[in-house]
Amino acid sequence: MTACRGARFFGGWGVMAGFGHLGKLHELCRLRSTLEGFAAVRLRGLEEGERIRVFGEFDRHLKMMHRWAVEGNLGEFHQADMGLHRELVKSAGVEVLVGSWEMVAGELEEWIRHVKKVYWPSLMTLYREHEFLIEAWSSDEAWVAEQATHHHLEAGWFRVASAQGEEVQDIRPVDRATSFICTHFASEIDVAWLAQNVSFVSASHLTRLFREKLGISPHAFLKQVRMERAAELLKTQTERVAMVAQKVGYKNASHFVRDFRQRFGGTPGKMRSVP
Numbered sequence: 062m063t064a065c066r067g068a069r070f071f072g073g074w075g076v077m078a079g080f081g082h083l084g085k086l087h088e089l090c091r092l093r094s095t096l097e098g099f100a101a102v103r104l105r106g107l108e109e110g111e112r113i114r115v116f117g118e119f120d121r122h123l124k125m126m127h128r129w130a131v132e133g134n135l136g137e138f139h140q141a142d143m144g145l146h147r148e149l150v151k152s153a154g155v156e157v158l159v160g161s162w163e164m165v166a167g168e169l170e171e172w173i174r175h176v177k178k179v180y181w182p183s184l185m186t187l188y189r190e191h192e193f194l195i196e197a198w199s200s201d202e203a204w205v206a207e208q209a210t211h212h213h214l215e216a217g218w219f220r221v222a223s224a225q226g227e228e229v230q231d232i233r234p235v236d237r238a239t240s241f242i243c244t245h246f247a248s249e250i251d252v253a254w255l256a257q258n259v260s261f262v263s264a265s266h267l268t269r270l271f272r273e274k275l276g277i278s279p280h281a282f283l284k285q286v287r288m289e290r291a292a293e294l295l296k297t298q299t300e301r302v303a304m305v306a307q308k309v310g311y312k313n314a315s316h317f318v319r320d321f322r323q324r325f326g327g328t329p330g331k332m333r334s335v336p
Contacts, residue, residue: 085219086172093165094214097146100153101198101206107152115152119145126191130184138184139174145191149198176217180224186258190216196248208244214308216258223261234260234267235274239282246286247310252279283310288324291317295333302329 107115122145129138144165150162181187190213196211218235233257241259242250256267256279271279287309294305306317321329 083218083222086169087215087222089165089169090215090218091211093162093169094211095148096158096162096165097214098207098210100150100158101210103153104149104198104205104206105201107201111152115148116195116199118148119198123188123191125183126188130188133184135174135178138187139177139194142187142191157225175218176221180217180220182257186254187299189254190258193245193248197245198284200247205244208240212241212259213246220261234262235270238271238279239266239275242279242283242286246283246290248309249310250283255279284326288312288321291321291329292325292332295329305329 068332086295104115122141123153125141126138126145129135129141135173147162150159153159177184177187194209195212198206200206202277238255238260241255252268253264256262256264260267261279262270271282275282277285291305291309294300294308295302298305300308302318303314310316311317311320318328321332325332
């Protein structure tokens, strides 16, 4: 597909002729995230063998991205990145979806390269975002995979808009952070990383905004989300407490039990026994 064909498909926007039309770029980013979000949801319906194969491909691309990030090779990193997302779309098994994605991705190609080069702190930061993304794609819950895809694919646009001082309603530091936490609560989330790469403010400023709006710190909010999700799992599933702890982001089951007791005044086992 040529860039000219892409421009005709999108009503002659000519987005790649320049990067000034942030509103139009945002619409394209949303369109791409919608296409990939659909594919991410369908991952849960794959046969076990095909699912193992697809996630093996994700892992292969991710390892390549790590290699190129370490070496600082933007061109190769970008190709591995696009290969990862292309594999996701192909996994849905819908030919028209693949064709539509190729057109949208082609239209955004030059802009995405520009954003990676100019607006991301480092390729390792972007690599880390893909780790979060693949963790979400493997979730048992479709909404987690879909929401994470939207977050990931619109992050570049938000980063550019924030850097250019655009007044965009969607760039609300606390709202973006809480939405990210609610989607990625099972992952290791560092407040400094969250502030810089999701909310686009300093860690101290984000903490201050959290306390002003929610009355708690970002870390306390993360713990609250994990506890509420754990309580839901304990009431609806029969998995061992250690597995529930792992599903909500705890590596140490005893730490999970300690925090659970502090939050609910009883052990996980006690909550499970309550009708």
